[in-house]
Amino acid sequence: FTVLAIESSADDTGVAVVTSSGQILSNVVIKQHTVHEGYGGIHPFEAVRAHQRNLPGAVRDALSVAQLRATDVDGIAFTRGPGMRGCLGVGASAAKTLAAALDKPVVGVHHMQAHALTALLTEASAPPTFPFLTLLVSGGHTLLLLATSRTEFRILATTPDESIGRVFDKVSRMLEIPWTSLGPGAALEDFCRDAAVQEGSMTVPNLPRSMPGVMGFSFAGLHSAVERFIRTQGGIGCLDESTRRALAAEFQRAAVGQLEEKVRLALKWSRGAGHDVRHVVVSGGVASNAYLRERLRLTVGDASLGSPIALVFPPPALCTDNAVMIAWASMHRFLAGDVDEYSILVRPKWNIEELSV
């Protein structure tokens, strides 16, 4: 069974062709970064315009790389939600119209479910077994989920304020770390890589880890603590390079420390609730951070208590927004004949705990 999928929930336009055996025949992602520079976030109208401009070409490219014609595809999937209403609409209309014209079935997919199920595709030789934990850390999300089946998820922790990726970006900019092609988050990691020697430096205060003992994230307090420290020092121009490095390192320790603590709590909670978790899947742009990987390895190792818990990092290209994951998450529904009506509408706000409601 071959699925063509469209992802357009935020700022990236994705189209992919994937088979039921897990073969990725094509994966086209058109990013919009340049469109939104200067707005300080995704600009809704500009994002819609970019999807409208890019989607037809992306569909053609995805088919051509897959060496298929539209009529060779067996089903069309699209991201139904959550996401920006206008953006979702562009992908949904295209997918439904294509499907109706070709007389093929259509499936609307939950974007976060798709992120969570990606590891089942990428780790095909040793896929995580249910129940597993999945930690999604990106520019758009900071989310810890318990997946008990392909369609049943429980949100263990999320952030009411900023996402971890956004805060990495903002702190990196505040510290005036040059980032070129790396992006601000990865540049921050680079900048403080050698700062370990300055651990415990007198000039940098300990930054808050936020809500100890509670399974929930929050990064606004950490963000403003960094801002406050810089201000009390008389501005970023008054901090020498080694202090800036020490501050970046302490920020990274505090941000990742929060992830460590919540994963530890989640594993403990899961065990208490009778869920035999053997895998922790970590994905999203921030998951490429080497310090995070090292710390989570220790966390998961500590929490194993006899039965080993595997830490899984799917490849970055499939952890950031893409249509491969949308195709893959739709597959079990196509195969079961559980498909949607052509009249189905998008769901910009859609709780992952209510997939079938």
Ligand code: ATP
């Ligand atoms: P989403 O996919 O959730 O809608 P997004 O497109 O912003 O949002 P990603 O592309 O998954 O998210 O991730 C980008 C984020 O990851 C950025 O905030 C970036 O700074 C951060 N990031 C990338 N590499 C690193 C790193 N090595 N350390 C810390 N943060 C990083």
Ligand code: FE
């Ligand atoms: Fe996403």
